[in-house]
Amino acid sequence: MQGNEPDEQQMQMQQMAIELEMQQSQADIQKTLAEANEEQAKAMKWQSEAMTNQPNEIDFQEKILKLQKDQINLEKIAADIENKRSETMRNIPEVEHLKSETILNLAKAREAGTKAVINGNFQ
Numbered sequence: 001m002q003g004n005e006p007d008e009q010q011m012q013m014q015q016m017a018i019e020l021e022m023q024q025s026q027a028d029i030q031k032t033l034a035e036a037n038e039e040q041a042k043a044m045k046w047q048s049e050a051m052t053n054q055p056n057e058i059d060f061q062e063k064i065l066k067l068q069k070d071q072i073n074l075e076k077i078a079a080d081i082e083n084k085r086s087e088t089m090r091n092i093p094e095v096e097h098l099k100s101e102t103i104l105n106l107a108k109a110r111e112a113g114t115k116a117v118i119n120g121n122f123q
Helices: 008-053 057-122
Strands: none
Touching: none
């Protein structure tokens, strides 16, 4: 009869093996739960960052205001350019008139110079 009955040492070893398996299973479960918690924390962090980086109404209003200021500056520059162009076009006839006066004065000066030399030769 003793041969059919498991001895007490074998039973203790089997019991210890079962306990070790259970402890290993519990450790695996704890590790899996910790990893799941870590992934959930990462997901919450990414969601928070996404919400922080998402533009809001104030950002849009600031961008619109900046674009409006830029447009006003461009319009001012265009008006300044048009004023310079207009002033230049207005000055062209005046410059042409001054050129013709200069040519006339130069001709008069040459004529006066030649008469002065002629008068100087005859005296």
